[in-house]
Amino acid sequence: MTLLLKQIFSFLKLLNSDTGTNQLAIGLSLGLILGFAPVLSIQTLIVFAIIFIFRVQIGAAFLAAFFFKFVAFIFDQPAHYLGKAILETDSLRPLFVTMYNMPLVPMTRFNNTIVMGSMVVSIVLLPFAFFGFRILIEKYRATVVARFKGTKFWKAFAATKFYNWYLKYDELYG
Amino acid sequence: MSETAKKTKKPKGIIRWEAIIPFLIICLVIGLYFHFFFDGHLRRALEWVGYNTVGAEVNIAKLETSFFKASLRVQGIEFTDAEKPTHDSIKIGDIRFSMLWDALLRAKVVVNEAAVEQIEFGVKRARPGKVKPPEPPSNEPGMAEKLKTQALREAQEQAGENVLGDVIAMLGGSTSEEQLQKLQESLPSKAMLDKFQTELQGKQQAWDSRLKTLPQEKDIRALGDRLNKVKYKDFKSPQELQASIQELDKIYKDGDAMYKQIQSTGDDLGKDLKSVETQYRDIEKQVKTDIKTLEEHLRIPKLDAKSLTRAMFNHYLAPYKSKFYRYKAMADKYLPPNLLKKDKKDEEVAIQPHPREKGISYEFGRQNSYPLFWIKRTAVSSQAGITPDAGNIKGEILNITSNQALIGKPTVATLAGDFPAKQIFGFLLKLSLDNTKPESIIDYNFNVDSYALSGQDLVQTPDVQISFNKANGSLGINGKVVGLKNVSVNMDNKFTKVDYAISSKNEIADQILKAVFAGIPVVTLTVNGQGEFPDIPLSVNSNLGPELQKGFEKQIQAKINEARARVQALVDQEIGKQRAQVEAQLNQLRGQFDNEVKKAQAQLDAQKKQAESKVDQAKKDAENQGRKALEKEGQKALDELKKKFGF
Numbered sequence: 001m002t003l004l005l006k007q008i009f010s011f012l013k014l015l016n017s018d019t020g021t022n023q024l025a026i027g028l029s030l031g032l033i034l035g036f037a038p039v040l041s042i043q044t045l046i047v048f049a050i051i052f053i054f055r056v057q058i059g060a061a062f063l064a065a066f067f068f069k070f071v072a073f074i075f076d077q078p079a080h081y082l083g084k085a086i087l088e089t090d091s092l093r094p095l096f097v098t099m100y101n102m103p104l105v106p107m108t109r110f111n112n113t114i115v116m117g118s119m120v121v122s123i124v125l126l127p128f129a130f131f132g133f134r135i136l137i138e139k140y141r142a143t144v145v146a147r148f149k150g151t152k153f154w155k156a157f158a159a160t161k162f163y164n165w166y167l168k169y170d171e172l173y174g
Numbered sequence: 175m176s177e178t179a180k181k182t183k184k185p186k187g188i189i190r191w192e193a194i195i196p197f198l199i200i201c202l203v204i205g206l207y208f209h210f211f212f213d214g215h216l217r218r219a220l221e222w223v224g225y226n227t228v229g230a231e232v233n234i235a236k237l238e239t240s241f242f243k244a245s246l247r248v249q250g251i252e253f254t255d256a257e258k259p260t261h262d263s264i265k266i267g268d269i270r271f272s273m274l275w276d277a278l279l280r281a282k283v284v285v286n287e288a289a290v291e292q293i294e295f296g297v298k299r300a301r302p303g304k305v306k307p308p309e310p311p312s313n314e315p316g317m318a319e320k321l322k323t324q325a326l327r328e329a330q331e332q333a334g335e336n337v338l339g340d341v342i343a344m345l346g347g348s349t350s351e352e353q354l355q356k357l358q359e360s361l362p363s364k365a366m367l368d369k370f371q372t373e374l375q376g377k378q379q380a381w382d383s384r385l386k387t388l389p390q391e392k393d394i395r396a397l398g399d400r401l402n403k404v405k406y407k408d409f410k411s412p413q414e415l416q417a418s419i420q421e422l423d424k425i426y427k428d429g430d431a432m433y434k435q436i437q438s439t440g441d442d443l444g445k446d447l448k449s450v451e452t453q454y455r456d457i458e459k460q461v462k463t464d465i466k467t468l469e470e471h472l473r474i475p476k477l478d479a480k481s482l483t484r485a486m487f488n489h490y491l492a493p494y495k496s497k498f499y500r501y502k503a504m505a506d507k508y509l510p511p512n513l514l515k516k517d518k519k520d521e522e523v524a525i526q527p528h529p530r531e532k533g534i535s536y537e538f539g540r541q542n543s544y545p546l547f548w549i550k551r552t553a554v555s556s557q558a559g560i561t562p563d564a565g566n567i568k569g570e571i572l573n574i575t576s577n578q579a580l581i582g583k584p585t586v587a588t589l590a591g592d593f594p595a596k597q598i599f600g601f602l603l604k605l606s607l608d609n610t611k612p613e614s615i616i617d618y619n620f621n622v623d624s625y626a627l628s629g630q631d632l633v634q635t636p637d638v639q640i641s642f643n644k645a646n647g648s649l650g651i652n653g654k655v656v657g658l659k660n661v662s663v664n665m666d667n668k669f670t671k672v673d674y675a676i677s678s679k680n681e682i683a684d685q686i687l688k689a690v691f692a693g694i695p696v697v698t699l700t701v702n703g704q705g706e707f708p709d710i711p712l713s714v715n716s717n718l719g720p721e722l723q724k725g726f727e728k729q730i731q732a733k734i735n736e737a738r739a740r741v742q743a744l745v746d747q748e749i750g751k752q753r754a755q756v757e758a759q760l761n762q763l764r765g766q767f768d769n770e771v772k773k774a775q776a777q778l779d780a781q782k783k784q785a786e787s788k789v790d791q792a793k794k795d796a797e798n799q800g801r802k803a804l805e806k807e808g809q810k811a812l813d814e815l816k817k818k819f820g821f
Binding site for chain 2: 096101102
């Protein structure tokens with residue numbers, strides 16, 4: 001829990017800084033995949049591996065996963081119909097038969113209508129989500145953060161000794 | 175600018191190298207968990223699942239798993255007998271199997287060979303097992319009806335068990351006169367008859383007033399008089415003919431209106447009469463039911479072989495029936511539903527969706543591919559003597575699978591052997607579960623050449639006690655279950671070397687029973703049943719039934735006939751007079767229908783025919799007159815022509 005909270009604070013800190021835009025955008029986009037995928041599946045494991053091995057903002061991924069789980073829950077019914085339509089497409093049947101009998105691939109649970117529908121939607125949305133999140137982060141920094149830093153309150157707070165101590169602490173241990 | 179501010183942090187690379195150690199620690203923790211704790215947790219989880227599935231405590235002594243061998247070994251599995259929690263229904267010494275990694279990588283479980291060893295039945299437990307309390311009745315529509323039917327059937331069966339008691343009560347000559355008097359006063363048929371009579375009187379009044387509005391005889395006669403006055407021949411001019419036809423048409427229309435009024439009244443009365451007659455038939459049925467109820471209260475027994483057989487073996491068969499319903503309920507709850515077929519083509523039979531709580535999971539199987547779950551062969555073996563209750567068992571179960579259509583083979587189990595400690599010899603079980611067809615078919619065949627019985631109660635009522643002190647039995651059960659609904663069952667049971675224990679509080683009954691049973695060295699019992707669950711009527715036959723019937727018949731048949739006549743007389747006395755009144759009223763209503771309506775209809779029909787014949791006559795007459803005038807004109811013209819030419 002502490003680790004998770006640390007990651008979420010780290011996400012908020014990074015969001016309000018000037019760096020790490022791509023890290024955040026990738027984290028949020030991978031969170032989308034996590035949110036739409038079933039917990040016990042190989043694609044979830046793969047996304048986890050990507051998040052842990054590569055320098056992706058973990059807090060962003062988890063927050064996005066938490067948010068998109070609700071979206072996916074609401075989206076279950078259309079995902080079922082979409083998945084059903086795909087899985088019952090005659091021309092794709094030989095491909096599915098091969099995939100179903102290949103090692104590891106069945107562990108994605110692609111043969112389930114909801115999993116298939118959600119997977120297709122999340123993969124299609126992934127590039128749009130990445131660029132969309134990038135734009136949103138940049139806009140947030142340019143408008144909300146910059147305006148907040150220009151307020152008298154922030155300037156007064158930034159001039160306090162407490163803030164300077166915090167900066168020092170962050171530089172050494174953050 | 176300070177020196178520290180000048181320092182810039184070295185940018186970190188794309189890979190999170192610092193996460194290697196935490197990752198290794200997590201892997202180590204997972205490894206340690208699986209090594210030290212997983213087996214225990216799995217064992218407890220299986221015990222919990224078993225308890226919830228079977229409805230009684232399930233214990234597992236030891237469970238071992240191996241990740242690299244993909245194997246599982248379960249030892250000392252005990253299933254508590256829900257009806258006798260101090261004992262196990264079955265105890266299995268050892269189950270072991272290894273799964274194929276090739277299949278596991280494809281998210282499927284395939285076992286080439288599993289072994290089940292050391293099977294024991296009815297072993298005493300170290301401590302009594304926990305039994306799950308019964309589930310509250312479901313609110314599912316139709317379930318209440320099913321439960322009601324089942325309760326009714328059970329009540330009937332219990333009543334059947336009292337037949338012998340009733341016979342003995344009749345031998346003793348006991349009556350329940352006072353109770354009968356009360357019942358006689360509160361006969362449901364009497365209440366129905368009262369209500370019916372009141373309704374009938376109301377109806378009769380309504381009909382009387384409606385019949386009065388019908389055209390009377392004088393109206394019909396007046397119509398006839400009008401008709402007679404109309405000229406229908408010897409017309410002097412076409413105008414005269416026209417006037418007659420118009421008058422006839424008017425009379426015809428008036429008659430038709432009367433006819434329609436009578437007909438609609440007749441139809442209404444007919445319908446009412448029918449509904450009244452149906453109501454009366456219901457009352458007649460109720461009278462029969464009342465007679466039956468009174469007979470039951472008087473405890474008039476049915477002295478037929480079937481009832482006596484049922485009375486004798488109801489108690490003996492009850493545990494078998496309860497087991498049957500219990501396993502049927504389990505099968506209904508846990509067996510997978512019939513697999514839906516998407517297409518009719520043979521090669522696509524393997525592609526089948528499984529309905530799930532969320533979405534549908536499809537199986538994209540193909541020939542020679544793995545189904546989701548498949549144990550190809552389970553070898554079952556057990557050796558008597560290793561533990562006191564173990565038996566000699568040898569057999570195999572082939573193709574336990576989640577998708578029989580894919581592998582094209584049914585699940586077949588064959589077990590044979592004996593349990594010397596329990597004196598059970600030559601048992602053979604053949605079971606086939608075929609789900610390759612649209613409707614699943616379960617074929618079963620179970621035989622036991624010989625088994626020992628001791629202290630088996632057949633009838634235990636306050637009036638009579640019959641049991642087998644000792645006997646040797648042989649048993650054969652076979653049947654079929656189609657679509658988990660249509661059940662057929664045949665059971666052949668034979669008891670030899672029987673040592674009976676018989677006693678009755680009635681001396682005559684005691685003598686009869688002892689004499690009858692002394693002449694029966696071999697008792698046969700056959701049970702046949704076929705039907706759709708839960709309504710499976712069972713036909714129970716035994717050589718005991720006819721013998722008992724013969725034994726008792728001489729003594730009490732006359733008494734039974736006398737008692738029946740008394741009941742009939744009681745019913746006649748209570749409702750006979752009223753019934754006669756109602757029948758008279760009904761007949762009156764029928765008479766009204768026949769006399770007034772039908773008579774008026776007949777009269778009008780006659781008038782109608784008369785009018786029609788007159789119209790026909792008038793038409794013919796007009797035609798004849800026309801023809802004659804034409805002939806006259808023609809002759810005249812011919813004569814003139816002849817004159818002109820001088821003929």
